[in-house]
Structure formats: C-alpha cells, structure tokens
Amino acid sequence: MMASGQRREGAVASAVCFKVSLQVKVDEVNRMRNTEVAASARRRGVEALVTGRNSQALQSPRREPVYDRLASGYDGAMKPLERWFLARLRATTLGEIPAGARILEIGAGTGLNFPHYPKDTRGVASELSGAMIEIAQGKEKPRGVYLVRSSAEYLPFPDELFDAAVATLVFCSVESPSRAFAELRRVVRPGGIVSLLEHVRPENLLFGPAFDALSRLTVALFDDHFNRRTAEEARRAGLHIVRVESHFFGIVQRIVCRV
Numbered sequence: 001m002m003a004s005g006q007r008r009e010g011a012v013a014s015a016v017c018f019k020v021s022l023q024v025k026v027d028e029v030n031r032m033r034n035t036e037v038a039a040s041a042r043r044r045g046v047e048a049l050v051t052g053r054n055s056q057a058l059q060s061p062r063r064e065p066v067y068d069r070l071a072s073g074y075d076g077a078m079k080p081l082e083r084w085f086l087a088r089l090r091a092t093t094l095g096e097i098p099a100g101a102r103i104l105e106i107g108a109g110t111g112l113n114f115p116h117y118p119k120d121t122r123g124v125a126s127e128l129s130g131a132m133i134e135i136a137q138g139k140e141k142p143r144g145v146y147l148v149r150s151s152a153e154y155l156p157f158p159d160e161l162f163d164a165a166v167a168t169l170v171f172c173s174v175e176s177p178s179r180a181f182a183e184l185r186r187v188v189r190p191g192g193i194v195s196l197l198e199h200v201r202p203e204n205l206l207f208g209p210a211f212d213a214l215s216r217l218t219v220a221l222f223d224d225h226f227n228r229r230t231a232e233e234a235r236r237a238g239l240h241i242v243r244v245e246s247h248f249f250g251i252v253q254r255i256v257c258r259v
Contacts, residue, residue, distance in 0.1 A: 071131035101163035107170030111136035181237030202250035
C-alpha cells in the first residue's frame with residue numbers, strides 16, 4: 001500500500017512540475033512581446049499560447065493561418081472520411097505512443113485525435129490556428145493535456161521535454177517540413193517515438209503526376225501540398241524510419257520514426 005501511495009504521489013508531483021515548467025516557458029515567450037527580442041521572434045513566426053480567453057500571445061506579421069477560415073466547417077467536412085477510414089488510422093497512430101509517455105501533438109486542429117488519447121496521457125496539443133483551438137477547447141481530452149498555440153516550425157518548449165510526438169494530416173500544410181522535423185528532434189528525447197499519419201504523393205505512375213498537378217490548386221486554395229514525400233523528409237531531417245505503412249492506394253501513410 002505504501003509503495004502504491006508513493007507511486008501516486010510521484011505521478012502527481014511529476015504532472016505538477018510539468019505544468020509549471022510549461023507555463024513558465026510560455027510566460028517567458030509572452031513576456032518577450034514588448035522587447036526587441038519579441039520583434040525578432042515575430043519575424044520567425046513564433047506563437048505560443050496556453051489557451052484561455054484572457055491569455056495573450058505573440059502575434060506574427062504573416063497573414064492569419066488559412067485554417068482560421070476553414071475551422072468552422074472542418075469537422076463536418078472530415079466526418080465522411082473519419083467514418084470511412086481516418087478514425088481507425090488515427091487510433092492506430094496514437095496507439096504507437098508508449099503508455100505513460102509525455103507526448104506532444106503538433107497540428108492538433110479541432111481536437112479530432114482527443115478521443116484516441118489514452119486516459120492517462122500527459123503533454124501538449126499544439127496548433128497554430130486560433131480558430132481551431134477555440135473549437136478544440138470545447139472537446140473532452142485527458143486532464144493532463146494542455147492546449148498551446150504554436151507554429152510547428154518554432155516550438156516554445158525546452159529540449160527533450162517530451163517522450164514522444166504525434167501528428168496527423170499536418171506535414172502537408174506546414175510551411176517548412178524540414179524545420180518542423182528539426183524541432184521535433186529537439187523537443188523529443190533521444191530514442192523517443194514520432195508517430196505520423198499523413199497524406200502523401202503516391203508512387204503510382206498515374207497517381208503521382210496527377211497529385212503533382214492537383215497540388216498546385218490545393219496550395220493556392222488552402223496551403224495544402226498533395227505531393228509531399230513526408231517519410232523522405234523525416235529521414236533527411238535525421239529521424240530514423242522504423243516503419244511506413246501505405247493505405248488508400250498509397251495516398252495515406254502511417255510513418256513511425258524514432259529520434
């Protein structure tokens with residue numbers, strides 16, 4: 001009984017320490033907004049916000065994230081695909097994360113992955129779009145997961161803070177995949193898992209060129225690249241590719257990496 005109590009106390013202490021360290025880091029970023037350092041950070045597109053209606057965040061001079069205008073209809077548009085195959089693949093992607101790991105989700109969007117988080121999950125769900133975060137705030141998630149507004153390319157976290165990271169349908173729309181993968185390598189401890197679910201350029205001789213052409217339209221409309229080779233990007237960034245599973249005629253891949 002004493003050992004069990006000590007374990008519970010240790011878990012509580014760990015959760016408290018994590019929340020405090022996270023808040024301190026975000027507060028530090030927010031304090032920069034009235035300094036020359038803040039101007040430099042804004043130029044780099046750094047945004048961090050532990051969500052809350054009265055919270056403040058660094059604002060980037062770039063245009064508002066395109067998904068701000070898509071947020072209200074996003075869940076409805078995704079619903080048929082979720083029922084068809086995406087929900088199952090999301091669950092499998094989150095299932096790669098070891099039990100008890102402190103996790104980071106980048107591009108959490110409207111929180112469609114929240115139902116697939118293990119109940120004891122601790123960590124951060126980050127998202128650049130403020131409008132999507134507003135929707136995610138209203139969804140149930142594990143108590144140990146905190147919503148943070150952040151660009152995938154400039155994460156406001158210390159080195160090696162997380163045990164694992166997850167992203168679903170994110171690397172198609174980040175401005176710089178190489179920079180985002182470099183950040184994941186920085187904030188996830190060595191040996192940690194990075195589990196991805198992404199739509200990619202299919203290798204099929206017919207589909208591949210078709211997706212190259214389609215990508216010109218989708219990038220113009222909503223910054224979505226339909227012809228990225230995400231597993232290769234991860235490999236070039238220095239992640240070790242453990243496994244790649246292709247689904248839906250090679251258009252969708254589950255990519256499991258190790259830092």
